[in-house]
Amino acid sequence: MKPRLFTPGPTTVPEETLLELARPVTYHRAAEAKAILAEVSEDLKYVFQTAQPVFTLTCSGTGAMEAAVSNTLAAGEKAILCTAGRWGERWRGILKAFATNIVPVEVPYGKAVTADMLAKALADNPDTKVVFTTLSETSTGVGHDLEAFGKVVAKTDALLAVDGISGVGAMECRMDAWGLDVVVTGSQKALMMPPGLAFIGASEKAWKKIDATAPRGFYLDIRRYKKSLAESDTPFTPGNTLIKAQRASLKRIRAEGIENLWARHNRIAAACRAGVEAMGLKVYAERPNSALTVIAVPQGVDGTATLKALEKKYGYKLADGQDTLKGHIWRLSHMGYTDSFDVLGALSALELVLLESGFKLEAGAGVAAFQKTYATGK
Amino acid sequence: MKPRLFTPGPTTVPEETLLELARPVTYHRAAEAKAILAEVSEDLKYVFQTAQPVFTLTCSGTGAMEAAVSNTLAAGEKAILCTAGRWGERWRGILKAFATNIVPVEVPYGKAVTADMLAKALADNPDTKVVFTTLSETSTGVGHDLEAFGKVVAKTDALLAVDGISGVGAMECRMDAWGLDVVVTGSQKALMMPPGLAFIGASEKAWKKIDATAPRGFYLDIRRYKKSLAESDTPFTPGNTLIKAQRASLKRIRAEGIENLWARHNRIAAACRAGVEAMGLKVYAERPNSALTVIAVPQGVDGTATLKALEKKYGYKLADGQDTLKGHIWRLSHMGYTDSFDVLGALSALELVLLESGFKLEAGAGVAAFQKTYATGK
Known part of the structure; x- marks a missing residue:
């Protein structure tokens, strides 16, 4: 019998990508490693549809979600949480761990949060710093209208942070054009890789808030990744064989468009x-x-x-x-x-x-x- | 020309381990995945020489070092930092990010901190909660006498936390017998794997402090890993292909002894x-x-x-x-x-x-x- 994987992550990985993973390991600070990271980072900008740098973290998607929270919010600051399932609840768990003041905008499983609901919550809470939402709510199959969310949030001082873990690459998602301020995704979904890497990008509006927020961690402090990526490097030993393999899958994505x-x-x-x-x-x-x-x-x-x-x-x-x-x-x-x-x-x-x-x-x-x-x- | 890797991480990976990485990806919540995690966790206990559970984190060694800090210390609590090089300085960076009250015990590059120096610092600072040290200071080649450190720290209420990232597997290190309270290591050194996984174990003494300390993060909160591992599971999507490959290298280690x-x-x-x-x-x-x-x-x-x-x-x-x-x-x-x-x-x-x-x-x-x-x- 032939095994076939249809779980919503991990997903099937192209053969040429798997073969990259079987290659001998090389030094992660060598010139070749830097060239690969630079190439992957450029391809990720294309996938995110952004002109901003996209950072590669060695962790699962939840690690990148934590980075989206810990880098943008101080304790006690207000966040609107749009939640329509288990992955909205994951945001909630992280927001709670970071002592955020959470305003929930919640719908039953199977339903989607609407832009009108979000607009009302923002009007009621003008001191909101960040809105958290989910592109593809994999627990129910719902997708959110992030183009509309972006328009609503852009009128305010708040940021829009998106869990795009199972959405980016599978659903239209234009970080810059739609005004998405923080986007995170993982390697093991539409980006055609095993789990182990996660990616995060932030808008200029987001960077202003990040730079004004005191660090609340070390490993997931994206200021460190920004500084290193300016030299095509990472602040900590990355999963360099995964990054090399991700390059192969990103080439496939670029070739398809x-x-x-x-x-x-x-x-x-x-x-x-x-x-x-x-x-x-x-x-x-x-x-x-x-x-x-x-x-x-x-x-x-x-x-x-x-x-x-x-x-x-x-x-x-x-x-x-x-x-x-x-x-x-x-x-x-x-x-x-x-x-x-x-x-x-x-x-x-x-x-x-x-x-x-x-x-x-x-x-x-x-x-x-x-x-x-x-x-x-x- | 034949390329040969002699960097102190990443290191050369056995061929059978590399081939594991090229296998088709499978679901990380399947019974097979749980069985593999259980097996790897048992083998890690053997490698750490501990009866305590050892947790697999999907991150680099620095992530596990952060877990050692954030799970054991509240802001303002006192830590003695034994530092003899760059990896001692990595502890310092993390301790600073978590607002710890740091007491440095520092020697010039090339020298080793001694148990006497540590004993004096502990005597001068009886309110110390955790001592941080490095098994193998890879930046200088120095090794610390952790058996002696363990004896010194065991007489106090403080914990001894060890960066064993390039030491565990290469140098004698007996977590339980030597009284090491927190030990972390990474996959890409003596454990014969590419980077991407890190491991952490904690003594009963350490768990008392961890359970009494409020969580300071989410992704690296080891209480969550402890709860999941009791069911042979992980709290977040793990690098499951890496875990499967780590099993192959751990088998090699067990076979050698x-x-x-x-x-x-x-x-x-x-x-x-x-x-x-x-x-x-x-x-x-x-x-x-x-x-x-x-x-x-x-x-x-x-x-x-x-x-x-x-x-x-x-x-x-x-x-x-x-x-x-x-x-x-x-x-x-x-x-x-x-x-x-x-x-x-x-x-x-x-x-x-x-x-x-x-x-x-x-x-x-x-x-x-x-x-x-x-x-x-x-």
């Missing part, structure tokens, strides 16, 4: 939703994003058992819901190095296990709908 | 020092450690140019001194996956470039002395 990448994800996501609905299933997210499709487990079906059968019988590894959503949703990633044929196969496998478990559906309806929508856009 | 590993490093280091001296060169460190040999650049030789020639002509990559020591020392690692034949080759290459630059030495004297000491112990 970021707008083509977004369009590919949109096209696959639309086809996937059509396939899911043709199988008699429902998409869980009210405002679905293109990084993954989250499917509501239908009445009478054991969601967790279905995923286990899917993996055991057909090798397809999808993700269960987390915490209270466990057993209630299936999460199918189509991020990064995943194409339409991969997702078609996943729907085929899902149809098979559902049929075998006695769920009523018309065999072939899902894959046909996927194919039709993928081919015709309808 | 930790005491054999220490003995091998000691034997190679003694032979290397004999070789260096037979070439008419001087070992820089007063109390040299077995992780690396640091050689004082002789009068009239351009240290930096010699290293460049060594790499360009013969493929041997040694490390220069850092900051004020640049050009004044050569740092030759014999950590981890490096055997006597490798180091013999490095001495041969060094002899060749020195001869070619006009430095007076007897060709063959260095390698002969290395071989004699390695073979006979004399």
